[in-house]
Amino acid sequence: GQNIDQPTEMTATEGAIVQINCTYQTSGFNGLFWYQQHAGEAPTFLSYNVLDGLEEKGRFSSFLSRSKGYSYLLLKELQMKDSASYLCAVRDSNYQLIWGAGTKLIIKP
Amino acid sequence: IAGITQAPTSQILAAGRRMTLRCTQDMRHNAMYWYRQDLGLGLRLIHYSNTAGTTGKGEVPDGYSVSRANTDDFPLTLASAVPSQTSVYFCASSDSVENEQFFGPGTRLTVL
Numbered sequence: 350g351q352n353i354d355q356p357t358e359m360t361a362t363e364g365a366i367v368q369i370n371c372t373y374q375t376s377g378f379n380g381l382f383w384y385q386q387h388a389g390e391a392p393t394f395l396s397y398n399v400l401d402g403l404e405e406k407g408r409f410s411s412f413l414s415r416s417k418g419y420s421y422l423l424l425k426e427l428q429m430k431d432s433a434s435y436l437c438a439v440r441d442s443n444y445q446l447i448w449g450a451g452t453k454l455i456i457k458p
Numbered sequence: 459i460a461g462i463t464q465a466p467t468s469q470i471l472a473a474g475r476r477m478t479l480r481c482t483q484d485m486r487h488n489a490m491y492w493y494r495q496d497l498g499l500g501l502r503l504i505h506y507s508n509t510a511g512t513t514g515k516g517e518v519p520d521g522y523s524v525s526r527a528n529t530d531d532f533p534l535t536l537a538s539a540v541p542s543q544t545s546v547y548f549c550a551s552s553d554s555v556e557n558e559q560f561f562g563p564g565t566r567l568t569v570l
Contacts, residue, residue: 353500379556380556382558390563390564391548391561391562391563391564392501392548392561393561394558394559394560397558436500436501438500438501444555444556445503445506445516445517446501446503446559447500448500448501448502449500450498450499450500451500
């Protein structure tokens with residue numbers, strides 16, 4: 350079967366760095382996405398990885414290792430507005446997105 | 459209209475009733491999707507359409523139907539609602555199946 354695993358919840362301090370991990374087992378791989386979802390709102394696109402390595406976009410970076418079935422999202426200089434759920438999704442061989450349950454990130458002052 | 463709109467925002471429905479959730483996008487995206495999001499679970503794909511005139515079944519299609527008569531609209535119909543269809547429903551679109559998806563604001567549906 351297809352499976353995406355992420356921690357359910359993480360807590361971090363304002364100004365710090367946090368790493369959210371995602372492991373996956375899917376039928377085929379055509380890219381990995383990270384989305385941010387604030388409570389009661391729609392998911393919004395953060396990053397996309399299809400090749401191994403690190404993609405940096407401002408305070409957010411995303412890493413992919415296809416051989417290990419592993420990705421992480423790194424958030425630097427955390428701000429209170431970063432409190433949200435972070436969703437990992439893998440595009441499978443049918444070009445459909447398989448979604449993890451999301452990691453709820455709580456930022457404390 | 460800017461992006462994707464969904465209607466209604468929320469709805470309480472009696473079991474057995476028919477309901478259509480509306481989704482409209484003005485980005486001229488080819489692909490559109492319907493997901494449901496339940497607490498503790500990832501987004502699950504209900505139906506999708508890669509281009510106007512075509513539709514396909516996702517992971518959880520039973521009890522739902524869709525149509526794609528034109529590029530902009532992708533309605534989702536529950537023929538006879540059941541309590542297990544209580545969920546938040548998101549419509550999404552992308553300019554191709556290879557690119558990121560953009561999401562509408564969601565419809566919160568409660569079936570009693």
